[in-house]
Amino acid sequence: MSEANxxxxxxxxxxxxxxxxxxxxxxxxxxxxxxxxxxxxFRPHGSCKLCTVKIxxxxxxxxxxxxxxxxxxxSNTPEILxxxxxxxxxxxxxxxxxxxxxxxxxxxxxxxxxxxxxxMTPRFNLLYxxxxxxxxxxDVMLDFNRCILCELCIRxxxxxxxxxxxxxSGRGIKKHLVVNAESGRxxxxxxxxxxxxxxxxxxxxxxxxxxxFAVPIGERRFDVAPISAHVDEFKPVAAAQGERT
Amino acid sequence: MSTxxxxxxxxxxxxxxxxxxxCFGCHMSFLDIDERLLDLLEFVEFDxxxxxxxxxxxxxxxxIIEGGVCNAENVHVLREFRANCKxxxxxxxxxxxxxxxxxxxxxxxxxxxxxxxxxxxxxARGTQIPNDPELPLPLNQVHPIHEIVxxxxxxxxxxxxxxxxxxFLTDLLAGHTPHLGHGLIHYD
Numbered sequence: 001m002s003e004a005n006x007x008x009x010x011x012x013x014x015x016x017x018x019x020x021x022x023x024x025x026x027x028x029x030x031x032x033x034x035x036x037x038x039x040x041x042f043r044p045h046g047s048c049k050l051c052t053v054k055i056x057x058x059x060x061x062x063x064x065x066x067x068x069x070x071x072x073x074x075s076n077t078p079e080i081l082x083x084x085x086x087x088x089x090x091x092x093x094x095x096x097x098x099x100x101x102x103x104x105x106x107x108x109x110x111x112x113x114x115x116x117x118x119x120m121t122p123r124f125n126l127l128y129x130x131x132x133x134x135x136x137x138x139d140v141m142l143d144f145n146r147c148i149l150c151e152l153c154i155r156x157x158x159x160x161x162x163x164x165x166x167x168x169s170g171r172g173i174k175k176h177l178v179v180n181a182e183s184g185r186x187x188x189x190x191x192x193x194x195x196x197x198x199x200x201x202x203x204x205x206x207x208x209x210x211x212x213f214a215v216p217i218g219e220r221r222f223d224v225a226p227i228s229a230h231v232d233e234f235k236p237v238a239a240a241q242g243e244r245t
Numbered sequence: 246m247s248t249x250x251x252x253x254x255x256x257x258x259x260x261x262x263x264x265x266x267x268c269f270g271c272h273m274s275f276l277d278i279d280e281r282l283l284d285l286l287e288f289v290e291f292d293x294x295x296x297x298x299x300x301x302x303x304x305x306x307x308x309i310i311e312g313g314v315c316n317a318e319n320v321h322v323l324r325e326f327r328a329n330c331k332x333x334x335x336x337x338x339x340x341x342x343x344x345x346x347x348x349x350x351x352x353x354x355x356x357x358x359x360x361x362x363x364x365x366x367x368x369a370r371g372t373q374i375p376n377d378p379e380l381p382l383p384l385n386q387v388h389p390i391h392e393i394v395x396x397x398x399x400x401x402x403x404x405x406x407x408x409x410x411x412x413f414l415t416d417l418l419a420g421h422t423p424h425l426g427h428g429l430i431h432y433d
Binding site for chain 2: 099100225
């Protein structure tokens, strides 16, 4: 029956192993689906909606939908690409994403997806939210201006580090990342730069100090090759297989 | 096709450029197309631009705006460009999303002026916040130009490289939607 374990993604036959999501199967087959809150080492979250595809004609997040034999999945279509561009634009106007001064520029997945999707303008009116920076920790700084609420740092701190350093607070447009300390300062937690939570931020919120420009601008990950060419880095790892919320 | 139709040289496209709340870095990058500027001049002629020093924008085919909108004069110039240009292009991070000048958007304008002209150390005696009627009034926040007028095309980058500007303009002159692709599209 193993030959029956395939589905169609933009008319390409994608094999899967039972328990994989559509996203995991696609990435395993070397087909990139844009995503921000998905990380191969963590259970899928389904919140950023960038990985939305049409499955048998209905929109669904590919990171949370189980792969099944015979599915017809549309991903790289003008309609879906247009919706993904709109999602990126909404994220760009909700935060303060000033790439020219950001240490993460060239390593940032939000920026790389903007390039990949051809986002030339934020399109909407910019909100310019007021969000303070937390530079209290000796080794890591937090720039909340760039947070896209993917919760990867929360998941890493909770599931891997067992430290519960980060959380979300507020509702709707006022939802924001907070540090779980009475003072609200990272320095007053047991956060360490070696924590998993320090490694997973897809944008430029959690930044190691004194390493910002170790790799020069122009020679960085997504400067060298577009994010879709990095598909091998996003392939599922064994631990996360079959674990879906 | 008749030979007469082939012989008629095409009219040159008229292009205007200006910098609003920008640093002229995008214009410097525009000059980075180097000798290709001569190729470009086969197809375009310049109206208002730092290159010509013409002070007001007349009827044009293409208007290129560097910089966002930080004061009343910027709004006036931008509207003049929009009224005169068939195609309006936002060039560079500042015109696309406010850029560096917009980093003041979370600060109170009066606090900034007081900090710079009143409480800053080392000011000359009697220094006060400039209040000459000739000076355009600053806006409370800096805005990207698409929040003021309709913009037809956007070219991000701080600045966009000379190669990106060349690709963008040659695509446009060839009559199709500019497409930059990897390596040319940059936000930094």
